[in-house]
Amino acid sequence: MHGYTRQLGIRRIKMERINYTLETVPLRSFHLRVLSYTIGGSLTDGYILGMIQFALIVYTADVGLTSVWQGLITSSPLMGVFVGCLIFGRLSDKIGRQKIYTLDFIAIVILSLLQFFADSASLLFTLRLLIGICIGAEYSIGPAIVAEFVPGRIREKMLSVVCMVWTIGYVIAAYIGAWLQTTGPESWKWMLSSSAVIALIVLLIRIGMPETPRWLIMNGKIDEARKVVEDKLGSDIDLEPTIEEIQNRKSAQKGQIKDLFIGGQGKKTAFAVIAMIIVDKFPRKQFTMFFMVVALVPLLILALWSGAPAWIIVICFAVHVLGNQSFGTVTAYIYPTEVFPTEIRTTGAGFCSAVSRIFACFGTFAMPIIIEHLGISVALIGMAVILAIAVVVTKVWAPETNNVSIDEL
Incomplete structure (x- = not known):
């Protein structure tokens, strides 16, 4: 009897500690970590797209480009983003956010480094097209991860920061690009490959990033979702409202x-x-x-x-x-x-x-x-x-x- 009473007491204490849901939880340190994961991607994106404006001037003088190739190389990341958004947006709904969120930056690091050796227009076009595909994955997944972890009342503010940081990346590229332009006729190699440094830092920061609890719930991995929430956000969050809302939706099929x-x-x-x-x-x-x-x-x-x-x-x-x-x-x-x-x-x-x-x-x-x-x-x-x-x-x-x-x- 004493043991049963003690169990009831423990259960009551646990119930009293559960005060929040995913939508009402106050701002916690892990929310800021999630923001850092995503703004790193936005910063890299802005840097990559900004640097080409300066690198292309030197590259054209060194390698020789027609106006057609200049247009193709400038727009190649946008073409890649189109492909990447379509492929990885859907794939992320199927296999999860976390895997692609890490793999795309491994690819960006490698492709950025390979630009150092891109001494032909066709090779540079191909590499930047592939980088654009990786950026497309980031466009699809990054903001979604923030939205699925962060409560509604601060979601807009955090996503606004993500957008703002893209501009910061672009401006940083402008300053670095303007400086590197003065270092010699092959400075384009360092301009284009320099994005590997930023991408590597972002990749290291993302190590240990968990899957989002909402995706886990949608795919029937409720115990894993509970563990992620308890480990990262605290034990005072009740997942039941989120579980009920997601499971009760009619459109319960894969994306x-x-x-x-x-x-x-x-x-x-x-x-x-x-x-x-x-x-x-x-x-x-x-x-x-x-x-x-x-x-x-x-x-x-x-x-x-x-x-x-x-x-x-x-x-x-x-x-x-x-x-x-x-x-x-x-x-x-x-x-x-x-x-x-x-x-x-x-x-x-x-x-x-x-x-x-x-x-x-x-x-x-x-x-x-x-x-x-x-x-x-x-x-x-x-x-x-x-x-x-x-x-x-x-x-x-x-x-x-x-x-x-x-x-x-």
């Missing part, structure tokens, strides 16, 4: 591209794709629409005011960048990881990123042609029209995900 267009997911997918093409106090939907308009207005001003003084051009450009970066944070990182359920989250995020890369490649080639034949005003008006369409699409199709559990969407 497939077709699942993105079935039932209520169709409008969510259409919104996320269109929003990404034009790329926690404020509701996501209103925030996105507001900053789309902020980005749109300066384009119209510059398009209609052909003789605008330099200071007006600078202000308009700064306001446009502010708006674009602000709504881009939501459409590129936050919405895609929140509007899709766990079983197709990285499939959906990957699909949206992949489609956006198609239009990014198109814009890279088409914009100079449009400006040359139709003028800068037509190009700016065209961009403003696309943003206007995005505002309408957001108003009609975008769900409101602020303060909503990602297991309920």
Whole structure:
């Protein structure tokens, strides 16, 4: 009798200690570690895409490139991202986030080092295409991992940091690239291969990264999910609400591209794709629409005011960048990881990123042609029209995900 009473007492103490769910747990050190895993990928991505602008100048002089090869090499990572997002987004929903999350950076380290020996245009194009495929995996998986570990009230802030760090990586590449340009005709070798250093650091940081509990629950590995939560986030978290929400969802099958267009997911997918093409106090939907308009207005001003003084051009450009970066944070990182359920989250995020890369490649080639034949005003008006369409699409199709559990969407 005494033993039974003691067991009841222990059970009662354990129950009293369980105060949180995955969506209500306060910020803990492991949440910051998860953020560090993902911002490392974003930093590397920005660095790789930024460095080519400087390396290509020296590379062209040293190796000799036609304008066609320059365009192909510049856009090759975007082509790779398209492929990587489609393949690894879906694959991650099937086999898990953690495996691909580590393997893609092993590949980036190796491919970055191989760029040191890329003395032909075709080889450099191939290597950067493969690097782009790895970056595509990162686009699909990184933000999804943050979304699946981090509670809703701080998810937007953390994903905003991920977006911001991409810009930091790009700026770092600009400073290092400008300095290395002065070191000699073969400085392109060090510029391009230098991304291996950053990628290696990120890879080492990611060692020991666990699988996300939501993916484990979705795939019936509930005991493993409990262990991950207890080891990494603490023993005071009740997983039952998350388990119940995930298991009760009708769409309990593995992620497939077709699942993105079935039932209520169709409008969510259409919104996320269109929003990404034009790329926690404020509701996501209103925030996105507001900053789309902020980005749109300066384009119209510059398009209609052909003789605008330099200071007006600078202000308009700064306001446009502010708006674009602000709504881009939501459409590129936050919405895609929140509007899709766990079983197709990285499939959906990957699909949206992949489609956006198609239009990014198109814009890279088409914009100079449009400006040359139709003028800068037509190009700016065209961009403003696309943003206007995005505002309408957001108003009609975008769900409101602020303060909503990602297991309920």
